[in-house]
Amino acid sequence: MQVINKYIKGDRVIWAVALLLAIFSVLVVYSSIVTLAYKYQNGNTEYYLFKHSIILFIGFLLMYFAHKVNYRYFSRISQIGLLLAIPLLLFTLLTGASINDASRWLVIPIINQTFQTSDLAKLALIMFLARMLSKRQDNIKDFNQAFLPIMIPVLIVCGLILPANFSTAAMLFVTCLVLMFIGRINLGYIISLVSIGVVCLGIFIAIVMNSDVTNRVGTWQTRIENFIDGNAQVNYQAEQSKIAIATGGIIGKGPGRSTQRNFLPQSYSDFIFATVIEEYGIIGGTFTLLLYLILLYRGVLIAKNAPRTFGSLLAIGLSFSLVFQAMINMAVAVNLFPVTGQPLPMVSMGGTSIWFTCLAIGIILSVSRNTENEKVEVKNG
């Protein structure tokens, strides 16, 4: 315990939540990976178990180092991150490896690991937003002084993500708007922007639905169509996901006993929440959901207690972004939202997504760690 106290700082509840999610992740991924293993590794599920565990371990290392960094540095880092992210996004858009027809991925040369540049951009943008909002607090209600300089990078980043990954772009945009609302930007501006956005989106959808273009636009087209029609035959993933949830019942089929994993594509990633409910029932699903709400609640507390506005906004911005993504993923699994490609943070299999999630949690922990220190400073001083 002393060792833990010595090295592990920051909010203990968040540490606990992260650890619980990671353990849960290993369990569910190991179970739902069977088909993948059967197809590609001659049934060697241990291969994936091992790989996933290593990734989680590295993630926790990242989390540890991030929480050791004084959060005030992240203000500067966010600028660098954003300057790095924008050209990378452009580069990915033009040349990236294509999975499911979307140019979302870049291959990191040495470790040969694909990573989604939008993950980097997302983290960098939210941090940058926290920085801008806290810096402009004095003239926060002003259009030119606050709204415009804050809005422009958001639009640039989201605009660059949009062609390759609509859902991530939309989600990030909403996250930014919420953060701006918390950061006291004039609500009138936000509402007008959303209205304009909705109109634009309507036009966009209209174009998509009437265009002959295949590729990505085609995928969106069918996805939107499927959700609107509710056509069970076509909307295979959604139906299989619902079957998983229906057969899970209250207490579930038990660990490793899922059968829908064999029919549900991406049961280890986009639809992992369905597998969770199938194996652990509504109880397990609700518990998972509660873990995220606890995470957000701790983020709220940290934000409330943080002496500086930047810390507050950083903590709430990152925890909200994370939990919001989790909510979207679960909403897709229960068919509340149309099928998007959002993984469940910390739980879904996937290398870099987990690492960026861990980084984000590490930064939140850094805020909470420094809050403790700053309070001590304030008391003493």
Place this chain on the structure above:
Amino acid sequence: MTEIKKDIAWRIFIVYFAVCLFGLAIVAKALHIQLVEGADLKKKVQNRTLKDKSIDAVRGNIYSSNGSLLATSIPIYEVRFDPNADAITKDLFNEKVDTLAWSLSELFKDRSPASYRKELIEARKKGSRYHLIRRKIKYTELKQMKNFPLFRRGKYKGGFITIQQNKRERPFNSLAARTIGYERKDVTPVGLEGAYSKALSGIDGKRLMQKISGGVWMPVGDADEIEPEDGRDIYSTIDVNIQDVAENALMKQLETHQADHGTVVLMEVSTGAIRAIANLKRTSNGSYYEGYNYAIGESTEPGSTFKLPALIAALEDGYVDMGDIIDCGDGSKQYYDRTMYDSNYDKGGWGKITVQRILEVSSNIGMAEIITKSYSQNPQQFIDHLAKMNLRDQLGIEIAGEGKPYIKNASEDTWSGISLAWMAHGYELQMTPLQILTFYNAVANGGRMVKPKFVEKITKGRKVVEEIETIVLNPRICSKETIDKVKLALEGVVSNGTATNLKNADYKIAGKTGTAQIAIGGSYGSNKDSYKKKRQVSHQASFVGYFPADNPQYSCIVVINAPSRNVYYGNLVAGPIFKEVADKVYANSLEMHKELESQPFYANSAIPYSKNGNKADAEKVFKQLNIKVQSKAADNDWIMTSTLEKSVRLEPRSVKENLVPNVLGMGLRDAIFLLENQGLRVKINGAGMVKSQSITGGQRIVRGQEIQIELS
């Protein structure tokens, strides 16, 4: 500052509240799916996802009594290819398709690589996921295919799909084919395969399989739901060596007489075990094949072989004795409107002879006289007596399709004044060869009638599951005295009756010839008028008997149907086959041989005669026997021998590449070795030493040419 903090704080709480509401909505929707939509969804699951797939049990083998494989299942494969498997990228496919096409063409040698290449590329283009490469692929071919480019990547990465099926093979091909039989879908099963289908086929297993994305079926658990239980093995009573002799002898005789069909059955006297059963039928082009199990299925008028049961009935009922004198007249006799002839009618008939002699010479009139005199007052007594000896019953053998014996009652419409006289020598009734044999076997067995059996035991692995017991149909068909009397008469048939051509010094054969006339196109026995018309007559020659006569071990029947040459007597047509089978059995069964007196060994007193052949072999033998050798063949492998007074002289025999070697005077082994080494096909006649060769030594060889060698 605190103002700002407060302002931010309430905004944060609003957001948090909103997220919590979102969470609640998710849980609510999940519950909605479970409680409201649940039932419908669960139904869909069961239909679509789980299936009991049956795992075929391996069908058991059929062995001969000495353990040779008569029927077995071998796996054959169907190979399909998924050219659009996820893991086969465009580059990979294009890179490998040429070598794959070449490999396929090389293995099957039926089409060019270009044609295979075109086929593969088209299959990929069409989006096929289950493209048929080839059916009926042997295991060895499959093993090679597993190393082909792309295919070696396996099922998912290489799209290599194999489906296993089982094919039934008979290693001895046509040997006893109808008796071994087959079982196919929608066809009445034949032979032992059909009779023991249940034991052979085993019990199919079941495995719960689950469909996973991509249409792949995957076993749900590690263990099968029901393990398949492989079929049992069956050891038939058939002895392949004797079967082979029987079939060859039958074939030879059928060919000689250009007969329509024939059958041979060999039965073990005490157990009823069928050691050989051959059936051959002539095809339109004159060759013969196993097309129908005549021995079991064909009921015909047996003719003279039926005189034995008729006589036994009369003896048992006390109407005659073997010594009684019966007048057979001048070889022809009028019964109502029909005339009966004896075979020596042209020589003036048999005159007055004993009952025993009537059987030995097979006098029709004699038998007719005995039976009509005995039973004219009460013909049904005769019929009842035949029935008492099981002659009106089917044997009830396990192989399907046994013919029914037909012996009519005296009360039936077709019964006439001549019925008794004609039934006495095997007409107006029908029996199968196997039924006749079973009766003679009973006589050989001292009156104990046993059911023919085709299977000795059923085994599972090395464990015997069931021994097939011999079933006794009738413990005593007649008295011991009668048996002894008729046995003597049956021996007489061979020693000085109708089958003297079967006489031999080694062992005694007892039996009865039969030469029946068959009316072609008439319905046998059932209609008197058509029987009388007899526009065209064909014959059925048969011989049934047992050996050795003084201690019967085997009984055998030979029936040849419709020999088209003029020779149709049972002893001449059927007898030789009987003899050949009996000789083979006798040669193989040491227990039948009389002990030889020990003979002095003469090896040192005289120089033995030697065949020509391999020099090293010859020298070794002579050295072993301490015989002096004068060798003029220093460097040659092959030698000629000449026996001198006190030594053997070896002279070289040259064997040159591409010239037909001279094999005269050599043993068969050396001759075949030399000739076949030179690429000649050898056809052999006879046994012993090479007497002549169809291509003389020293000629230039044409590879694959046939050379005939005559041995003596």
